Every structure is written in structure tokens, then in C-alpha cells.
Amino acid sequence: MKSDKLCFILIEDNLDLAAAVIDYLELEGIQCDHGANGASGLALINNNPYDVIILDLNLPKISGLEVCEQLRESGVDIPVLMLTARDTLDDKLIGFSKGADDYLVKPFAMEELIVRAKVLAKRRSGQVSQLSVADLVLDIKKKQVLRNNQLLNVSPIGFKIVELLMRASPEPVSREKIMQRIWGDEQPDSNTLKVHIFNLRKQVDGATTKKLIHTIPGIGFAIKDMHE
Numbered sequence: 616m617k618s619d620k621l622c623f624i625l626i627e628d629n630l631d632l633a634a635a636v637i638d639y640l641e642l643e644g645i646q647c648d649h650g651a652n653g654a655s656g657l658a659l660i661n662n663n664p665y666d667v668i669i670l671d672l673n674l675p676k677i678s679g680l681e682v683c684e685q686l687r688e689s690g691v692d693i694p695v696l697m698l699t700a701r702d703t704l705d706d707k708l709i710g711f712s713k714g715a716d717d718y719l720v721k722p723f724a725m726e727e728l729i730v731r732a733k734v735l736a737k738r739r740s741g742q743v744s745q746l747s748v749a750d751l752v753l754d755i756k757k758k759q760v761l762r763n764n765q766l767l768n769v770s771p772i773g774f775k776i777v778e779l780l781m782r783a784s785p786e787p788v789s790r791e792k793i794m795q796r797i798w799g800d801e802q803p804d805s806n807t808l809k810v811h812i813f814n815l816r817k818q819v820d821g822a823t824t825k826k827l828i829h830t831i832p833g834i835g836f837a838i839k840d841m842h843e
Contacts, residue, residue, distance in 0.1 A: 621736055622646045622664070626656030626682065627671040627698065636669070639725045645732075653677025657685065665693050666736040669728070672699035672710065680713045687714035690745045692782065694735035698723075746781040749840040751819060751827055753781055760819070767818045772797060772811055777819070777838070780828075785839035787831040812836060 623640060625647055627633040633649050640647045648663065650656030653674040660668065668686075672679040683695055697715040699706060707718050717731050746753040752761045753774075760767045760777055769777065775797050780788055794802050812828070820826045829837050 620644065620646055621666045621733075622648070623667045623669055623732060623736075624648045624650065624656065624659055624663070624665045625669045626650040626653065626674060626679070627669070628652055628674055629671070636725070636728065640729070643729055645729075651675075653679065653682045657682055660686065660691065660693070667732045668693050668695045669732065670695050670697050670715070672697055672701065672706075680710065683710070683713045683715055687744055690747050692746070694738065696728075696732055696735055746778065748781055748784050748838050749825065749827060749842075751781070751838065753777055762819055763823070765822075769815070769818055770811075773815050773818070776811055776815060780836060780838040783837070785837060787829075787834045787837040789835040791835075793835060 621644070623645055625633055625636055625640075627636070627649070628651050630651065633651070637647045637649060647669075648659055648665075650659050654676040656668075656670070656674075657677065670679045670682060674682070677685075679697060679699075683697070686693070686695070694716045695714060696717045696719060697710045698719055698721060699710070700721045702720045710718055716735055719728060719731060744754070744756050746755070750763045753759075754761070755778070758771075758774060760769045760774060776793060779793060779796055790805070790808060794805075794808060816826075816828050819828055825840075825842070827838050827840060829839065829841070831837050
């Protein structure tokens with residue numbers, strides 16, 4: 616189980632800067648792994664849960680932009696704070712288009728790095744283009760849900776519920792949080808959520824013995840693969 620201590624990864628090829636950042640983060644009680652190039656950074660991200668990715672733009676082997684793009688295309692929603700020596704609007708827009716959540720221009724103050732990274736650590740990134748759990752895939756850009764490569768006829772509200780549950784997966788989401796996130800302050804009666812969940816079960820799980828939508832007694836609902 617993941618500890619309460621924040622864990623970042625810094626992908627930076629300037630070893631002196633990397634050592635200074637890691638030391639400063641550790642003084643703040645934040646664990647930080649280090650990748651010296653894009654390829655090693657991707658390998659670490661694929662094998663470890665991180666709260667924030669601090670990513671240099673100019674990296675050997677695989678550039679920061681390519682790293683960010685690959686992460687988002689594969690459904691990784693860890694927030695990315697991009698480091699760059701470039702301060703033009705066009706450079707920032709390119710970074711955001713590839714999936715960065717925030718930008719910090721070198722040279723920077725360590726205090727600002729900490730503040731920005733801690734803000735990002737409180738949320739998952741909204742920059743992913745695809746989410747997946749087992750053979751269930753949610754394509755955010757196309758607003759589509761697929762199971763076993765078959766397109767499902769999911770309503771707009773159903774899509775929002777699936778996205779919310781998949782972003783939280785494998786953790787459950789309470790009924791109250793679902794109601795608030797989907798309908799805000801103008802909430803319908805509780806039976807409305809039951810109907811949507813009932814329909815989603817038919818659409819997502821109806822044609823297979825491998826069920827992914829689960830009721831968590833006393834809490835709410837979760838989308839997860841119980842066989843993992």
C-alpha cells in the first residue's frame with residue numbers, strides 16, 4: 616500500500632541540478648527518484664506510483680515533450696511539472712498540448728518548485744487522452760467507451776460516471792461524490808444514480824463474465840479488475 620509520504624520523480628540530465636532538487640525535496644519530507652534521460656524516466660514511471668513528475672524539456676534519448684506525450688497517450692494521469700530554459704508563449708503552448716500541467720522556467724527558486732509541485736500533487740492530471748482498466752477503454756478526446764474493442768452505447772451522463780470511476784480506479788468513489796461531480800448542486804433524487812449504474816452494468820459488463828463495475832457496500836462504486 617502506498618504511504619502517506621509524497622513521492623516525486625525528477626527526470627533531468629543536469630546531474631548537479633538534479634542533486635540539488637532531490638536534496639531540497641528530501642528536506643521537505645518528499646521522496647524523489649531520479650531519471651537522467653527520457654528512457655530511464657519512462658521505465659521508472661511504468662514501475663512506480665508517483666504523485667508528481669518533474670520533467671525537463673531537453674533530455675537525451677527521449678525528449679521531455681515525447682515523454683509527456685507517451686505518458687498521456689498510454690493513460691498515465693500523474694501531474695507533470697515541466698522544466699525549461701525557454702520562456703516563450705509558443706514553447707509553453709507546445710508543452711501544454713503534449714500533456715504538461717504546469718511550467719517552470721530555469722533558473723527557478725526551490726521554494727516555487729515545492730509550492731507548484733505540492734499543488735499538482737493534490738490532483739490527478741486532466742491531460743490524459745485515454746484511460747483503461749482491463750479491456751475497458753475510455754477515449755476522452757473521442758468521447759467513446761470501448762469494451763474488448765467494441766464500442767459501447769453510453770449516454771453522456773454514463774460517460775462522465777465511467778470517467779470518474781476510471782480516474783479513481785481501483786479505489787471506490789462514494790455515491791455523494793458521484794452525485795456532486797456529475798450534477799453539482801442541482802442533484803436529482805438518488806434513484807437517478809441507481810438507474811445510470813444499472814444501465815452501465817448492462818453496457819459494460821453485460822456481454823462478459825468478467826465484471827468490472829462493483830458496488831462497494833457502505834461506500835459507493837468502483838471500476839476495477841478483481842483478477843489483478
